[in-house]
Amino acid sequence: MSKIHVTATVNGDAVEFLADPRDTLLDCLRDQLDLTGTKEGCGTGDCGACSVQLDGVLVCSCLVLGAEAQGKSIQTVEGLSNGNDLHPLQRKFIEHAALQCGFCTPGILVAANALLQQNPDPTESEVRYWLAGNLCRCTGYDKIVRAVMDAGAELRGAN
Structure with a gap:
């Protein structure tokens, strides 16, 4: 072939x-x-x-x-990262302890970035809906949602 x-x-x-x-x-x-x-x-x-x-x-x-x-x-x-500088999503995932084993994390980061590009000020429900296609067996979703919302606020300059 x-x-x-x-x-x-x-x-x-x-x-x-x-x-x-x-x-x-x-x-x-x-x-x-x-x-x-x-x-x-x-x-x-x-x-x-x-x-x-x-x-x-x-x-x-x-x-x-x-x-x-x-x-x-x-x-x-x-x-996502720019050279040695982490993307705000990556930093917020670390700050919020929104990862454990890390296997799902790359996919969640890409999905969260796509959300924030489309909607820079999502509600908690919108974040949960958007990330529903990304499964995590270790962390649960609360820390992930908080990290995404915090990153969105930083990207908007709201912090």
């Missing part, structure tokens, strides 16, 4: 990779581009651990074929 040449933008950088027609975007990110922050949890789009933004839309990368990334822009958890 011949590989498909894919050109895309990942975290602001132009990239090229070869994808098997059956490779998911998750496989390509991890195996072709060495971006291992995106995790595979379920492989069926139920857990959100593999969440990325594809042309600004939050998607489960385990449900998107790598070849579908052709010409698209992808943001992974690695793209």
Whole structure:
């Protein structure tokens, strides 16, 4: 089976990779581009651990074929921080102890960032609704919700 040449933008950088027609975007990110922050949890789009933004839309990368990334822009958890500076979401997750094992955290951070880009001042209910597709077995959701709301306030300059 011949590989498909894919050109895309990942975290602001132009990239090229070869994808098997059956490779998911998750496989390509991890195996072709060495971006291992995106995790595979379920492989069926139920857990959100593999969440990325594809042309600004939050998607489960385990449900998107790598070849579908052709010409698209992808943001992974690695793209949140700016060099050595953590993104406000990352800092607030640490401050609020909103992570434990960390397996779900990259997907939740990407989903929360997508929410705050779309709605910089969400209510608690909106945060809970938006993150409903991201499963966490360790932390519970209260600390996560508080961290997202606090990060939103900081990003808005309300702090």
